[in-house]
Amino acid sequence: YDELFKKITAHAKEYGFIFQSSEIYDGLSAVYDYGQNGVELKNNIKEYWWKAMVRYHENIVGIDSAIFMHPTIWKASGHVDAFNDPMIDNKDSKKRYRADVLVEDHLAKLEEKINKEVEKAAKRFGDAFDEGQFRATNQRVLENQAKIDAIKHRLYTGLENNDLSDIKKLIEDCEIVCPVSGSRNWTEVRQFNLMFSTQMGSVSEEANTIFLRPETAQGIFVNFLNVMKTGRMKIPFGIAQIGKAFRNEIVARQFIFRMREFEQMEMQYFVRPGTELEWFEFWKKERLKWHLSLGLGEDNYRFHDHEKLAHYANAAADIEFRFPFGFKELEGIHSRTDFDLGAHQQYSGKKIMYFDPELNESYVPYVVETSIGLDRTFLALLSNAFTEEKLDDGSERVVMKLPPVLAPIKAAVLPLVAKDGLPEKARQIMDTLKYDYNCQYEEKDSIGKRYRRQDAIGTPYCITVDHQTLEDNTVTIRERDTMLQERVDLGNVSKIIAKKLKV
Ligand code: ATP
Numbered sequence: 001y002d003e004l005f006k007k008i009t010a011h012a013k014e015y016g017f018i019f020q021s022s023e024i025y026d027g028l029s030a031v032y033d034y035g036q037n038g039v040e041l042k043n044n045i046k047e048y049w050w051k052a053m054v055r056y057h058e059n060i061v062g063i064d065s066a067i068f069m070h071p072t073i074w075k076a077s078g079h080v081d082a083f084n085d086p087m088i089d090n091k092d093s094k095k096r097y098r099a100d101v102l103v104e105d106h107l108a109k110l111e112e113k114i115n116k117e118v119e120k121a122a123k124r125f126g127d128a129f130d131e132g133q134f135r136a137t138n139q140r141v142l143e144n145q146a147k148i149d150a151i152k153h154r155l156y157t158g159l160e161n162n163d164l165s166d167i168k169k170l171i172e173d174c175e176i177v178c179p180v181s182g183s184r185n186w187t188e189v190r191q192f193n194l195m196f197s198t199q200m201g202s203v204s205e206e207a208n209t210i211f212l213r214p215e216t217a218q219g220i221f222v223n224f225l226n227v228m229k230t231g232r233m234k235i236p237f238g239i240a241q242i243g244k245a246f247r248n249e250i251v252a253r254q255f256i257f258r259m260r261e262f263e264q265m266e267m268q269y270f271v272r273p274g275t276e277l278e279w280f281e282f283w284k285k286e287r288l289k290w291h292l293s294l295g296l297g298e299d300n301y302r303f304h305d306h307e308k309l310a311h312y313a314n315a316a317a318d319i320e321f322r323f324p325f326g327f328k329e330l331e332g333i334h335s336r337t338d339f340d341l342g343a344h345q346q347y348s349g350k351k352i353m354y355f356d357p358e359l360n361e362s363y364v365p366y367v368v369e370t371s372i373g374l375d376r377t378f379l380a381l382l383s384n385a386f387t388e389e390k391l392d393d394g395s396e397r398v399v400m401k402l403p404p405v406l407a408p409i410k411a412a413v414l415p416l417v418a419k420d421g422l423p424e425k426a427r428q429i430m431d432t433l434k435y436d437y438n439c440q441y442e443e444k445d446s447i448g449k450r451y452r453r454q455d456a457i458g459t460p461y462c463i464t465v466d467h468q469t470l471e472d473n474t475v476t477i478r479e480r481d482t483m484l485q486e487r488v489d490l491g492n493v494s495k496i497i498a499k500k501l502k503v
Helices: 002-014 034-053 072-076 098-129 131-137 140-159 164-179 217-221 222-229 277-292 339-349 375-385 422-433 447-457 467-472 490-501
Strands: 017-019 032-036 059-063 084-089 097-099 191-195 197-200 208-211 236-248 261-271 299-305 315-323 325-337 355-357 361-363 364-373 386-390 396-400 409-416 439-443 460-465 474-479 485-489
Touching: 002 017, 002 375, 002 386, 017 386, 032 034, 034 059, 034 236, 034 261, 034 375, 084 098, 084 164, 084 315, 097 098, 098 131, 098 140, 098 164, 098 474, 131 140, 140 164, 217 236, 217 261, 217 364, 236 474, 261 277, 277 299, 277 315, 277 325, 277 364, 299 325, 315 375, 325 339, 325 375, 339 364, 361 422, 364 375, 375 386, 396 447, 409 422, 409 447, 422 439, 422 460, 422 467, 422 490, 447 460, 460 490, 467 474, 485 490
Parallel strands: 059 236, 409 439, 409 460
Antiparallel strands: 017 032, 084 097, 084 191, 197 208, 236 261, 261 364, 299 315, 315 325, 325 364, 355 361, 386 396, 460 474, 474 485
Protein backbone atom coordinates (compact mmCIF):
# COMPACT_ATOMS: atom_id res chain seq x y z
CA TYR A 1 0.00 0.00 0.00
CA ASP A 2 2.97 2.30 0.60
CA GLU A 3 3.52 2.84 -3.13
CA LEU A 4 -0.15 3.60 -3.74
CA PHE A 5 -0.35 5.91 -0.74
CA LYS A 6 2.75 7.79 -1.90
CA LYS A 7 1.14 8.27 -5.29
CA ILE A 8 -2.04 9.59 -3.71
CA THR A 9 -0.21 12.13 -1.53
CA ALA A 10 1.93 13.26 -4.47
CA HIS A 11 -1.19 13.65 -6.60
CA ALA A 12 -2.91 15.64 -3.83
CA LYS A 13 -0.05 18.10 -3.94
CA GLU A 14 0.46 18.24 -7.69
CA TYR A 15 -3.19 19.04 -8.33
CA GLY A 16 -3.72 21.64 -5.62
CA PHE A 17 -5.60 19.58 -3.06
CA ILE A 18 -3.20 19.54 -0.11
CA PHE A 19 0.11 21.22 0.68
CA GLN A 20 2.40 20.71 3.63
CA SER A 21 2.05 23.70 5.96
CA SER A 22 4.93 26.19 5.82
CA GLU A 23 6.52 24.18 3.04
CA ILE A 24 9.11 26.80 2.03
CA TYR A 25 10.40 26.57 5.63
CA ASP A 26 10.61 22.76 5.32
CA GLY A 27 7.14 22.24 6.74
CA LEU A 28 5.51 21.89 10.13
CA SER A 29 4.90 18.36 11.29
CA ALA A 30 1.30 17.08 11.05
CA VAL A 31 -0.08 20.40 9.84
CA TYR A 32 -1.43 20.79 6.31
CA ASP A 33 -2.94 23.45 4.07
CA TYR A 34 -5.74 22.90 1.61
CA GLY A 35 -5.10 24.21 -1.88
CA GLN A 36 -7.40 25.64 -4.52
CA ASN A 37 -9.10 22.33 -5.30
CA GLY A 38 -8.84 20.96 -1.77
CA VAL A 39 -10.77 23.84 -0.26
CA GLU A 40 -13.61 23.32 -2.73
CA LEU A 41 -13.82 19.61 -1.98
CA LYS A 42 -13.64 20.30 1.75
CA ASN A 43 -16.40 22.91 1.58
CA ASN A 44 -18.57 20.52 -0.42
CA ILE A 45 -18.13 17.80 2.21
CA LYS A 46 -19.12 20.27 4.92
CA GLU A 47 -22.20 21.31 3.00
CA TYR A 48 -23.18 17.69 2.32
CA TRP A 49 -22.91 16.88 6.04
CA TRP A 50 -24.64 20.08 7.17
CA LYS A 51 -27.59 19.47 4.86
CA ALA A 52 -27.97 15.87 5.97
CA MET A 53 -27.72 16.71 9.67
CA VAL A 54 -29.20 20.19 10.08
CA ARG A 55 -31.42 20.92 7.12
CA TYR A 56 -33.01 17.48 6.78
CA HIS A 57 -33.65 17.05 10.50
CA GLU A 58 -36.15 19.60 11.72
CA ASN A 59 -35.06 19.10 15.34
CA ILE A 60 -31.34 19.73 14.76
CA VAL A 61 -29.88 23.22 14.64
CA GLY A 62 -26.32 24.43 14.13
CA ILE A 63 -23.99 26.76 15.98
CA ASP A 64 -20.47 28.10 15.52
CA SER A 65 -18.79 28.51 18.90
CA ALA A 66 -15.39 30.08 19.59
CA ILE A 67 -12.18 28.05 19.72
CA PHE A 68 -11.09 29.82 22.91
CA MET A 69 -13.19 28.97 25.92
CA HIS A 70 -13.10 29.47 29.66
CA PRO A 71 -10.33 27.23 31.06
CA THR A 72 -12.64 25.67 33.66
CA ILE A 73 -14.58 24.05 30.80
CA TRP A 74 -11.64 21.70 30.21
CA LYS A 75 -11.43 20.90 33.90
CA ALA A 76 -15.16 20.02 33.93
CA SER A 77 -14.95 17.97 30.74
CA GLY A 78 -12.12 15.88 32.15
CA HIS A 79 -9.62 16.96 29.49
CA VAL A 80 -7.17 18.56 31.93
CA ASP A 81 -6.90 15.39 33.98
CA ALA A 82 -7.64 12.63 31.53
CA PHE A 83 -6.95 13.69 27.94
CA ASN A 84 -3.64 11.91 27.81
CA ASP A 85 -1.89 9.43 25.61
CA PRO A 86 0.83 7.12 26.93
CA MET A 87 4.20 8.04 25.42
CA ILE A 88 7.44 6.05 25.24
CA ASP A 89 10.86 6.89 23.79
CA ASN A 90 13.36 4.53 22.27
CA LYS A 91 16.71 5.44 23.83
CA ASP A 92 18.75 4.16 20.88
CA SER A 93 16.88 5.54 17.91
CA LYS A 94 15.68 8.61 19.90
CA LYS A 95 12.28 8.04 18.35
CA ARG A 96 9.10 8.78 20.26
CA TYR A 97 6.05 6.53 20.09
CA ARG A 98 2.51 6.36 21.39
CA ALA A 99 2.88 3.31 23.59
CA ASP A 100 -0.58 1.84 22.96
CA VAL A 101 -0.28 2.33 19.21
CA LEU A 102 3.10 0.59 19.29
CA VAL A 103 1.51 -2.42 20.96
CA GLU A 104 -1.36 -2.40 18.49
CA ASP A 105 1.07 -2.24 15.57
CA HIS A 106 2.95 -5.23 16.94
CA LEU A 107 -0.30 -7.13 17.30
CA ALA A 108 -1.40 -6.25 13.79
CA LYS A 109 1.86 -7.72 12.49
CA LEU A 110 1.31 -10.84 14.55
CA GLU A 111 -2.22 -11.15 13.22
CA GLU A 112 -0.91 -10.78 9.70
CA LYS A 113 1.48 -13.66 10.38
CA ILE A 114 -1.36 -15.87 11.55
CA ASN A 115 -3.53 -14.99 8.58
CA LYS A 116 -0.69 -15.85 6.22
CA GLU A 117 -0.41 -19.22 7.89
CA VAL A 118 -4.13 -19.80 7.41
CA GLU A 119 -3.89 -18.68 3.79
CA LYS A 120 -1.01 -21.06 3.17
CA ALA A 121 -3.01 -23.94 4.63
CA ALA A 122 -5.97 -22.99 2.46
CA LYS A 123 -3.75 -23.24 -0.61
CA ARG A 124 -2.43 -26.59 0.51
CA PHE A 125 -5.81 -28.15 1.19
CA GLY A 126 -7.69 -26.51 -1.66
CA ASP A 127 -11.44 -27.13 -1.75
CA ALA A 128 -11.34 -29.32 1.32
CA PHE A 129 -10.20 -26.39 3.48
CA ASP A 130 -12.43 -25.19 6.26
CA GLU A 131 -11.00 -22.11 7.99
CA GLY A 132 -13.05 -22.48 11.17
CA GLN A 133 -11.98 -26.06 11.62
CA PHE A 134 -8.37 -25.25 10.84
CA ARG A 135 -8.24 -22.45 13.38
CA ALA A 136 -9.87 -24.67 16.00
CA THR A 137 -7.45 -27.53 15.57
CA ASN A 138 -4.20 -25.90 14.62
CA GLN A 139 -2.21 -25.61 17.78
CA ARG A 140 0.16 -22.84 16.66
CA VAL A 141 -2.59 -20.59 15.32
CA LEU A 142 -4.51 -21.16 18.51
CA GLU A 143 -1.57 -20.35 20.74
CA ASN A 144 -0.67 -17.18 18.87
CA GLN A 145 -4.28 -16.03 18.84
CA ALA A 146 -4.45 -16.58 22.58
CA LYS A 147 -1.25 -14.55 23.04
CA ILE A 148 -2.73 -11.69 21.03
CA ASP A 149 -5.96 -11.76 23.01
CA ALA A 150 -4.06 -11.78 26.29
CA ILE A 151 -1.86 -8.86 25.24
CA LYS A 152 -4.91 -6.88 24.09
CA HIS A 153 -6.62 -7.55 27.39
CA ARG A 154 -3.57 -6.42 29.35
CA LEU A 155 -3.23 -3.31 27.19
CA TYR A 156 -6.82 -2.17 27.72
CA THR A 157 -6.84 -2.93 31.45
CA GLY A 158 -3.47 -1.19 31.77
CA LEU A 159 -4.89 1.90 30.05
CA GLU A 160 -8.07 1.80 32.10
CA ASN A 161 -6.21 1.45 35.40
CA ASN A 162 -3.54 3.92 34.38
CA ASP A 163 -0.92 1.20 34.92
CA LEU A 164 1.73 2.44 32.54
CA SER A 165 4.50 0.12 33.74
CA ASP A 166 2.53 -2.83 32.39
CA ILE A 167 2.35 -1.23 28.95
CA LYS A 168 6.15 -1.07 28.84
CA LYS A 169 6.28 -4.77 29.73
CA LEU A 170 3.79 -5.46 26.97
CA ILE A 171 5.97 -3.76 24.38
CA GLU A 172 8.89 -5.91 25.51
CA ASP A 173 6.74 -9.06 25.45
CA CYS A 174 5.53 -8.25 21.96
CA GLU A 175 9.09 -7.93 20.80
CA ILE A 176 9.93 -11.40 22.03
CA VAL A 177 7.09 -12.87 19.99
CA CYS A 178 7.54 -10.58 17.03
CA PRO A 179 10.89 -8.75 16.96
CA VAL A 180 10.17 -5.80 14.73
CA SER A 181 11.68 -2.69 16.17
CA GLY A 182 15.05 -4.27 16.86
CA SER A 183 15.93 -2.37 19.97
CA ARG A 184 14.58 -3.01 23.45
CA ASN A 185 16.07 0.02 25.11
CA TRP A 186 12.96 1.91 26.17
CA THR A 187 12.28 4.73 28.60
CA GLU A 188 9.40 4.45 31.05
CA VAL A 189 5.92 5.15 29.67
CA ARG A 190 4.66 8.63 30.62
CA GLN A 191 1.28 10.29 30.24
CA PHE A 192 1.26 13.14 27.78
CA ASN A 193 -1.58 15.70 27.73
CA LEU A 194 -2.75 16.40 24.20
CA MET A 195 -4.08 19.90 24.72
CA PHE A 196 -2.25 22.92 23.35
CA SER A 197 -2.19 25.88 25.70
CA THR A 198 -1.57 29.57 25.25
CA GLN A 199 -1.84 32.79 27.25
CA MET A 200 -4.75 35.17 27.10
CA GLY A 201 -4.25 38.82 28.06
CA SER A 202 -1.44 41.20 27.14
CA VAL A 203 0.03 41.74 30.61
CA SER A 204 1.99 38.73 31.72
CA GLU A 205 0.95 38.93 35.40
CA GLU A 206 -2.65 38.87 34.38
CA ALA A 207 -2.03 36.18 31.84
CA ASN A 208 -4.36 33.28 32.01
CA THR A 209 -3.59 29.91 30.54
CA ILE A 210 -6.24 28.86 28.09
CA PHE A 211 -6.45 25.85 25.81
CA LEU A 212 -7.07 25.43 22.13
CA ARG A 213 -10.15 23.19 22.05
CA PRO A 214 -9.34 19.52 21.44
CA GLU A 215 -12.95 18.84 20.37
CA THR A 216 -15.84 21.03 19.26
CA ALA A 217 -18.36 19.22 21.48
CA GLN A 218 -17.79 21.34 24.60
CA GLY A 219 -18.80 24.49 22.72
CA ILE A 220 -22.15 22.80 22.17
CA PHE A 221 -22.61 21.70 25.79
CA VAL A 222 -21.90 25.14 27.23
CA ASN A 223 -24.45 26.62 24.81
CA PHE A 224 -27.10 24.01 25.58
CA LEU A 225 -29.28 26.42 27.62
CA ASN A 226 -28.90 29.27 25.12
CA VAL A 227 -29.99 27.17 22.16
CA MET A 228 -32.72 25.32 24.05
CA LYS A 229 -34.31 28.57 25.22
CA THR A 230 -33.86 30.78 22.16
CA GLY A 231 -34.67 27.99 19.70
CA ARG A 232 -37.61 26.73 21.84
CA MET A 233 -36.21 23.22 21.40
CA LYS A 234 -38.08 20.15 22.64
CA ILE A 235 -36.27 16.94 23.55
CA PRO A 236 -35.12 14.99 21.63
CA PHE A 237 -33.15 17.63 19.73
CA GLY A 238 -29.66 18.09 18.39
CA ILE A 239 -27.04 20.82 18.06
CA ALA A 240 -24.46 20.52 15.29
CA GLN A 241 -21.19 22.28 14.68
CA ILE A 242 -18.28 22.19 12.23
CA GLY A 243 -14.99 23.61 13.39
CA LYS A 244 -11.31 23.32 14.10
CA ALA A 245 -9.90 21.21 16.90
CA PHE A 246 -6.30 20.92 18.06
CA ARG A 247 -4.41 18.00 19.55
CA ASN A 248 -0.72 17.75 20.22
CA GLU A 249 -0.58 14.22 18.81
CA ILE A 250 2.55 12.37 19.92
CA VAL A 251 3.25 10.83 16.56
CA ALA A 252 2.08 12.36 13.36
CA ARG A 253 1.44 9.70 10.78
CA GLN A 254 -0.37 8.92 7.60
CA PHE A 255 -0.71 12.32 5.99
CA ILE A 256 -3.96 14.07 6.94
CA PHE A 257 -5.22 11.07 8.92
CA ARG A 258 -3.66 12.31 12.16
CA MET A 259 -3.07 16.04 12.28
CA ARG A 260 -2.32 18.48 15.08
CA GLU A 261 -4.83 20.98 13.70
CA PHE A 262 -7.89 19.41 12.14
CA GLU A 263 -11.60 19.88 11.65
CA GLN A 264 -14.52 18.02 13.16
CA MET A 265 -18.20 17.81 12.25
CA GLU A 266 -20.04 17.00 15.44
CA MET A 267 -23.64 16.69 16.53
CA GLN A 268 -24.82 16.31 20.10
CA TYR A 269 -28.29 14.82 20.44
CA PHE A 270 -30.08 15.51 23.74
CA VAL A 271 -32.46 12.81 24.88
CA ARG A 272 -34.54 11.68 27.84
CA PRO A 273 -32.47 9.57 30.30
CA GLY A 274 -33.08 5.89 29.74
CA THR A 275 -33.67 6.29 25.99
CA GLU A 276 -30.03 6.94 25.11
CA LEU A 277 -29.15 3.43 23.96
CA GLU A 278 -32.06 3.40 21.49
CA TRP A 279 -30.87 6.72 20.10
CA PHE A 280 -27.31 5.40 20.03
CA GLU A 281 -28.48 2.56 17.76
CA PHE A 282 -30.53 5.01 15.69
CA TRP A 283 -27.57 7.28 15.06
CA LYS A 284 -25.22 4.39 14.28
CA LYS A 285 -27.56 3.36 11.46
CA GLU A 286 -28.28 6.89 10.32
CA ARG A 287 -24.63 7.82 10.10
CA LEU A 288 -23.67 4.66 8.24
CA LYS A 289 -26.43 5.46 5.73
CA TRP A 290 -24.85 8.88 5.20
CA HIS A 291 -21.47 7.30 4.47
CA LEU A 292 -22.96 4.77 2.09
CA SER A 293 -24.78 7.55 0.21
CA LEU A 294 -21.36 8.77 -0.95
CA GLY A 295 -21.03 5.59 -2.99
CA LEU A 296 -17.53 4.54 -1.89
CA GLY A 297 -18.66 0.93 -1.49
CA GLU A 298 -20.29 -0.90 1.38
CA ASP A 299 -17.30 -3.23 1.85
CA ASN A 300 -15.12 -0.28 2.77
CA TYR A 301 -16.99 0.43 6.01
CA ARG A 302 -17.37 -1.47 9.23
CA PHE A 303 -18.43 -0.81 12.80
CA HIS A 304 -16.02 -1.26 15.66
CA ASP A 305 -17.74 -1.45 19.03
CA HIS A 306 -15.53 -0.23 21.85
CA GLU A 307 -14.53 -2.55 24.64
CA LYS A 308 -12.69 0.23 26.38
CA LEU A 309 -15.01 3.17 27.10
CA ALA A 310 -13.95 6.75 27.72
CA HIS A 311 -14.70 8.24 31.12
CA TYR A 312 -17.87 9.92 29.82
CA ALA A 313 -19.49 7.09 27.82
CA ASN A 314 -21.80 4.14 28.43
CA ALA A 315 -21.61 2.91 24.83
CA ALA A 316 -19.34 3.77 21.92
CA ALA A 317 -18.76 2.61 18.37
CA ASP A 318 -16.59 3.75 15.53
CA ILE A 319 -17.38 3.71 11.87
CA GLU A 320 -14.14 2.54 10.31
CA PHE A 321 -13.12 3.05 6.72
CA ARG A 322 -10.73 0.97 4.68
CA PHE A 323 -7.93 3.49 4.09
CA PRO A 324 -4.96 2.42 1.96
CA PHE A 325 -3.22 1.57 5.26
CA GLY A 326 -6.10 -0.53 6.60
CA PHE A 327 -9.41 -0.12 8.42
CA LYS A 328 -9.22 2.94 10.71
CA GLU A 329 -11.61 5.18 12.60
CA LEU A 330 -13.45 7.76 10.54
CA GLU A 331 -16.31 8.65 12.85
CA GLY A 332 -17.17 8.03 16.49
CA ILE A 333 -20.68 7.58 17.87
CA HIS A 334 -20.77 7.91 21.64
CA SER A 335 -23.45 7.67 24.24
CA ARG A 336 -22.05 10.33 26.60
CA THR A 337 -24.75 10.01 29.31
CA ASP A 338 -25.29 13.17 31.38
CA PHE A 339 -21.55 13.37 32.06
CA ASP A 340 -20.85 16.67 30.27
CA LEU A 341 -23.97 18.65 31.14
CA GLY A 342 -23.79 17.31 34.70
CA ALA A 343 -20.15 18.37 35.04
CA HIS A 344 -20.82 21.85 33.65
CA GLN A 345 -23.74 22.19 36.05
CA GLN A 346 -21.44 21.32 38.92
CA TYR A 347 -18.50 23.51 37.89
CA SER A 348 -20.51 26.56 36.73
CA GLY A 349 -23.07 26.42 39.51
CA LYS A 350 -25.81 27.05 36.92
CA LYS A 351 -28.81 24.79 36.65
CA ILE A 352 -28.55 22.95 33.33
CA MET A 353 -31.82 21.08 33.05
CA TYR A 354 -34.69 20.48 30.72
CA PHE A 355 -38.32 20.56 31.84
CA ASP A 356 -40.09 17.67 30.15
CA PRO A 357 -43.78 18.62 29.83
CA GLU A 358 -44.80 15.03 29.10
CA LEU A 359 -43.23 13.69 32.30
CA ASN A 360 -43.87 16.92 34.18
CA GLU A 361 -40.33 16.83 35.58
CA SER A 362 -36.91 18.39 35.05
CA TYR A 363 -33.76 16.42 34.33
CA VAL A 364 -30.24 16.73 32.96
CA PRO A 365 -30.59 15.33 29.42
CA TYR A 366 -28.49 12.42 28.19
CA VAL A 367 -26.41 12.88 25.09
CA VAL A 368 -25.65 10.81 22.01
CA GLU A 369 -22.83 12.25 19.95
CA THR A 370 -21.81 11.73 16.35
CA SER A 371 -18.31 13.01 15.68
CA ILE A 372 -16.67 12.75 12.28
CA GLY A 373 -13.29 14.02 11.15
CA LEU A 374 -13.61 16.28 8.14
CA ASP A 375 -10.01 15.70 7.07
CA ARG A 376 -10.34 11.94 7.45
CA THR A 377 -13.47 12.05 5.29
CA PHE A 378 -11.46 14.03 2.76
CA LEU A 379 -8.72 11.39 2.85
CA ALA A 380 -11.26 8.57 2.47
CA LEU A 381 -12.70 10.28 -0.62
CA LEU A 382 -9.30 11.11 -2.05
CA SER A 383 -7.86 7.62 -1.68
CA ASN A 384 -11.02 5.95 -2.94
CA ALA A 385 -11.25 8.24 -5.96
CA PHE A 386 -7.64 7.86 -7.12
CA THR A 387 -7.70 5.59 -10.19
CA GLU A 388 -5.02 4.78 -12.72
CA GLU A 389 -6.47 3.57 -15.99
CA LYS A 390 -5.03 2.04 -19.13
CA LEU A 391 -7.05 3.16 -22.12
CA ASP A 392 -7.87 1.23 -25.30
CA ASP A 393 -5.40 3.27 -27.33
CA GLY A 394 -2.57 2.20 -25.01
CA SER A 395 -2.32 5.54 -23.20
CA GLU A 396 -2.83 5.97 -19.48
CA ARG A 397 -4.76 8.41 -17.38
CA VAL A 398 -5.18 9.24 -13.71
CA VAL A 399 -8.76 10.04 -12.87
CA MET A 400 -10.20 11.12 -9.55
CA LYS A 401 -13.56 9.38 -9.43
CA LEU A 402 -15.02 11.66 -6.78
CA PRO A 403 -18.78 11.66 -6.22
CA PRO A 404 -19.87 14.41 -8.69
CA VAL A 405 -21.79 16.25 -5.97
CA LEU A 406 -18.52 16.73 -4.03
CA ALA A 407 -16.16 17.37 -6.95
CA PRO A 408 -14.25 20.69 -6.61
CA ILE A 409 -15.19 21.76 -10.12
CA LYS A 410 -18.46 20.57 -11.60
CA ALA A 411 -17.87 21.54 -15.20
CA ALA A 412 -14.98 22.76 -17.33
CA VAL A 413 -15.82 24.96 -20.30
CA LEU A 414 -13.33 24.34 -23.10
CA PRO A 415 -13.11 25.94 -26.53
CA LEU A 416 -11.77 23.28 -28.91
CA VAL A 417 -9.21 25.76 -30.24
CA ALA A 418 -8.26 29.22 -29.02
CA LYS A 419 -9.33 30.99 -32.19
CA ASP A 420 -12.16 31.43 -34.73
CA GLY A 421 -14.49 32.99 -32.14
CA LEU A 422 -14.64 29.81 -30.04
CA PRO A 423 -13.11 31.38 -26.89
CA GLU A 424 -15.67 34.20 -27.00
CA LYS A 425 -18.54 31.73 -27.28
CA ALA A 426 -17.09 29.59 -24.47
CA ARG A 427 -16.73 32.67 -22.25
CA GLN A 428 -20.42 33.45 -22.77
CA ILE A 429 -21.32 29.92 -21.61
CA MET A 430 -18.97 30.22 -18.65
CA ASP A 431 -20.58 33.52 -17.65
CA THR A 432 -24.03 31.96 -17.44
CA LEU A 433 -23.04 28.62 -15.89
CA LYS A 434 -20.81 30.01 -13.16
CA TYR A 435 -23.82 31.22 -11.20
CA ASP A 436 -25.15 27.65 -11.00
CA TYR A 437 -21.95 25.66 -10.29
CA ASN A 438 -18.27 26.01 -9.73
CA CYS A 439 -16.94 26.02 -13.31
CA GLN A 440 -13.52 26.45 -14.85
CA TYR A 441 -12.61 27.97 -18.19
CA GLU A 442 -9.51 26.61 -19.92
CA GLU A 443 -8.13 27.24 -23.40
CA LYS A 444 -4.43 26.42 -23.05
CA ASP A 445 -2.98 23.17 -24.52
CA SER A 446 -4.62 20.54 -26.71
CA ILE A 447 -8.13 19.40 -25.87
CA GLY A 448 -6.78 15.95 -24.92
CA LYS A 449 -4.39 17.43 -22.38
CA ARG A 450 -7.14 19.59 -20.94
CA TYR A 451 -9.44 16.56 -20.54
CA ARG A 452 -6.64 14.76 -18.65
CA ARG A 453 -6.12 17.73 -16.32
CA GLN A 454 -9.83 17.82 -15.53
CA ASP A 455 -9.83 14.03 -14.99
CA ALA A 456 -6.97 14.45 -12.54
CA ILE A 457 -8.92 16.87 -10.36
CA GLY A 458 -12.15 14.91 -10.69
CA THR A 459 -14.26 17.29 -12.79
CA PRO A 460 -17.30 15.21 -13.73
CA TYR A 461 -18.23 17.12 -16.92
CA CYS A 462 -16.38 18.90 -19.69
CA ILE A 463 -18.34 21.16 -22.01
CA THR A 464 -16.57 21.58 -25.31
CA VAL A 465 -17.31 24.41 -27.72
CA ASP A 466 -16.41 23.61 -31.35
CA HIS A 467 -17.08 25.09 -34.79
CA GLN A 468 -20.48 23.42 -34.95
CA THR A 469 -21.46 25.34 -31.81
CA LEU A 470 -21.26 28.57 -33.78
CA GLU A 471 -23.60 27.14 -36.40
CA ASP A 472 -26.28 25.35 -34.39
CA ASN A 473 -25.77 26.32 -30.73
CA THR A 474 -24.92 22.81 -29.59
CA VAL A 475 -21.98 21.68 -27.45
CA THR A 476 -20.59 18.33 -26.36
CA ILE A 477 -20.69 17.18 -22.78
CA ARG A 478 -17.98 14.68 -21.89
CA GLU A 479 -18.50 12.47 -18.90
CA ARG A 480 -15.40 11.88 -16.73
CA ASP A 481 -15.71 8.17 -15.92
CA THR A 482 -16.97 6.82 -19.25
CA MET A 483 -15.28 9.51 -21.38
CA LEU A 484 -18.40 9.38 -23.55
CA GLN A 485 -19.47 12.56 -25.28
CA GLU A 486 -22.97 13.64 -26.03
CA ARG A 487 -24.01 16.58 -28.20
CA VAL A 488 -26.72 18.71 -26.64
CA ASP A 489 -28.49 22.04 -27.11
CA LEU A 490 -26.75 24.85 -25.30
CA GLY A 491 -29.99 25.87 -23.65
CA ASN A 492 -30.26 22.48 -21.92
CA VAL A 493 -26.70 22.26 -20.53
CA SER A 494 -27.41 23.66 -17.08
CA LYS A 495 -30.45 21.42 -16.61
CA ILE A 496 -28.61 18.31 -17.82
CA ILE A 497 -25.72 18.86 -15.44
CA ALA A 498 -28.07 19.62 -12.52
CA LYS A 499 -29.79 16.30 -13.15
CA LYS A 500 -26.50 14.42 -13.26
CA LEU A 501 -25.37 16.01 -9.99
CA LYS A 502 -28.44 14.81 -8.07
CA VAL A 503 -27.54 12.01 -5.68
P1 ATP B 1 -7.99 8.27 17.30
O1 ATP B 1 -8.28 7.06 18.15
O2 ATP B 1 -7.76 7.95 15.85
O3 ATP B 1 -6.94 9.17 17.89
P2 ATP B 1 -10.14 9.51 18.66
O4 ATP B 1 -10.90 8.31 19.09
O5 ATP B 1 -9.26 10.21 19.62
O6 ATP B 1 -9.31 9.15 17.33
P3 ATP B 1 -12.40 11.24 18.72
O7 ATP B 1 -11.94 11.96 19.92
O8 ATP B 1 -13.54 10.29 18.82
O9 ATP B 1 -11.14 10.53 18.01
O10 ATP B 1 -12.69 12.34 17.60
C1 ATP B 1 -13.73 12.21 16.65
C2 ATP B 1 -13.21 12.20 15.23
O11 ATP B 1 -12.30 13.28 15.01
C3 ATP B 1 -12.42 10.96 14.86
O12 ATP B 1 -13.30 9.93 14.45
C4 ATP B 1 -11.56 11.44 13.73
O13 ATP B 1 -12.24 11.35 12.49
C5 ATP B 1 -11.33 12.90 14.05
N1 ATP B 1 -9.97 13.08 14.61
C6 ATP B 1 -9.57 12.88 15.87
N2 ATP B 1 -8.26 13.16 16.02
C7 ATP B 1 -7.82 13.56 14.81
C8 ATP B 1 -6.56 14.01 14.30
N3 ATP B 1 -5.50 14.10 15.09
N4 ATP B 1 -6.47 14.34 13.00
C9 ATP B 1 -7.55 14.26 12.18
N5 ATP B 1 -8.76 13.85 12.60
C10 ATP B 1 -8.91 13.52 13.89
